[in-house]
Amino acid sequence: MARSVKPRSIVLATRNPHKIAEIKAILGGRIQYESIGDFLGISVKEAGRTLVDNSLTKAAFTFKVSGKPSLADDSGLFIEALDGKPGVYSARYGSDDNERITKVLKQLANEKNRRASFKAVFIYYYAPNTYAVFEGECRGMIADEPRGSSGFGYDPIFIPKGYSKTFAELGEKVKNRISHRAKALIRFKKYLTNL
Amino acid sequence: MARSVKPRSIVLATRNPHKIAEIKAILGGRIQYESIGDFLGISVKEAGRTLVDNSLTKAAFTFKVSGKPSLADDSGLFIEALDGKPGVYSARYGSDDNERITKVLKQLANEKNRRASFKAVFIYYYAPNTYAVFEGECRGMIADEPRGSSGFGYDPIFIPKGYSKTFAELGEKVKNRISHRAKALIRFKKYLTNL
Numbered sequence: 574m575a576r577s578v579k580p581r582s583i584v585l586a587t588r589n590p591h592k593i594a595e596i597k598a599i600l601g602g603r604i605q606y607e608s609i610g611d612f613l614g615i616s617v618k619e620a621g622r623t624l625v626d627n628s629l630t631k632a633a634f635t636f637k638v639s640g641k642p643s644l645a646d647d648s649g650l651f652i653e654a655l656d657g658k659p660g661v662y663s664a665r666y667g668s669d670d671n672e673r674i675t676k677v678l679k680q681l682a683n684e685k686n687r688r689a690s691f692k693a694v695f696i697y698y699y700a701p702n703t704y705a706v707f708e709g710e711c712r713g714m715i716a717d718e719p720r721g722s723s724g725f726g727y728d729p730i731f732i733p734k735g736y737s738k739t740f741a742e743l744g745e746k747v748k749n750r751i752s753h754r755a756k757a758l759i760r761f762k763k764y765l766t767n768l
Numbered sequence: 769m770a771r772s773v774k775p776r777s778i779v780l781a782t783r784n785p786h787k788i789a790e791i792k793a794i795l796g797g798r799i800q801y802e803s804i805g806d807f808l809g810i811s812v813k814e815a816g817r818t819l820v821d822n823s824l825t826k827a828a829f830t831f832k833v834s835g836k837p838s839l840a841d842d843s844g845l846f847i848e849a850l851d852g853k854p855g856v857y858s859a860r861y862g863s864d865d866n867e868r869i870t871k872v873l874k875q876l877a878n879e880k881n882r883r884a885s886f887k888a889v890f891i892y893y894y895a896p897n898t899y900a901v902f903e904g905e906c907r908g909m910i911a912d913e914p915r916g917s918s919g920f921g922y923d924p925i926f927i928p929k930g931y932s933k934t935f936a937e938l939g940e941k942v943k944n945r946i947s948h949r950a951k952a953l954i955r956f957k958k959y960l961t962n963l
Contacts, residue, residue: 625820
């Protein structure tokens with residue numbers, strides 16, 4: 574039941590093409606990835622209080638409807654001066670990326686503490702009531718204004734620690750090595766390798 | 769990093785002797801179990817909103833202080849007529865087992881719907897930011913009055929589905945085969961066997 578054998582295919586609990594491309598780029602290998610969109614035209618609500626809650630809802634649902642090993646994720650931008658906001662609400666902080674970024678920059682106007690952290694959780698649900706969790710974190714700063722055009726979400730205003738450019742300026746290649754999501758996915762990749 | 773090799777010893781995030789005995793009885797085998805009490809005289813607060821939240825707090829803490837693979841759990845009694853209460857608050861529903869049981873029976877006085885479910889979550893935290901989760905559920909009914917003396921917690925008022933006796937009457941041997949905690953632990957045992 575809880576046997577964790579090497580999967581031939583994994584169902585991704587997302588229909589976001591950016592995320593699907595990112596997961597394939599980082600995990601690579603011989604595993605075939607399918608999107609939950611191929612199974613049912615349903616979006617799972619992210620209404621939980623933690624990243625684990627949200628990714629668990631999606632992973633459990635995807636496992637249930639597909640009957641196959643499933644991978645779900647949730648991530649958020651936790652800004653120190655805003656007491657961790659937008660955090661688990663990052664994707665719902667406005668109606669689109671522009672609105673969300675504008676809101677954050679407004680709230681941080683005249684704020685000197687720009688420290689922030691991107692956090693990600695990936696859940697691999699592979700047997701009934703049984704799943705593995707992988708977390709990743711990338712610390713950094715919030716820029717004074719949006720810069721760059723690569724990536725998605727808050728990428729244009731997040732400057733990872735040790736860099737002077739935003740994720741959107743650094744581009745996918747660098748981001749897929751150092752991001753919170755990359756770190757979690759690399760942990761998952763090692764897990765798969767060791768199965 | 770996320771390599772899940774077979775552990776020689778596992779640190780249990782509990783000092784509850786009932787739980788330690790139960791875990792050893794169900795998991796058995798050659799693994800050595802240590803209690804977090806052997807490392808630090810600290811209790812971790814269960815202040816989360818879900819069983820996963822609570823067990824994760826304990827598992828992550830225990831892994832951090834011990835530096836060894838750690839196992840933490842949380843469980844709760846979810847009563848249908850009480851909208852899932854006491855649920856995640858089961859251990860804090862009163863100052864001792866007697867008080868908690870009395871409170872539940874009082875709230876269910878004249879209530880015909882006695883359906884309830886015991887749920888358990890075990891988290892095995894084995895590498896930084898990496899852990900495996902095992903859930904278990906045991907459906908049943910709330911008895912009209914406490915019966916039996918075996919076990920702990922709500923055992924004297926929980927009658928598992930398919931039985932006419934309470935967990936406290938059925939005794940450890942039966943309980944360790946059919947309980948929510950047993951089901952989760954058996955999933956964990958299979959996971960360990962397959963490492």
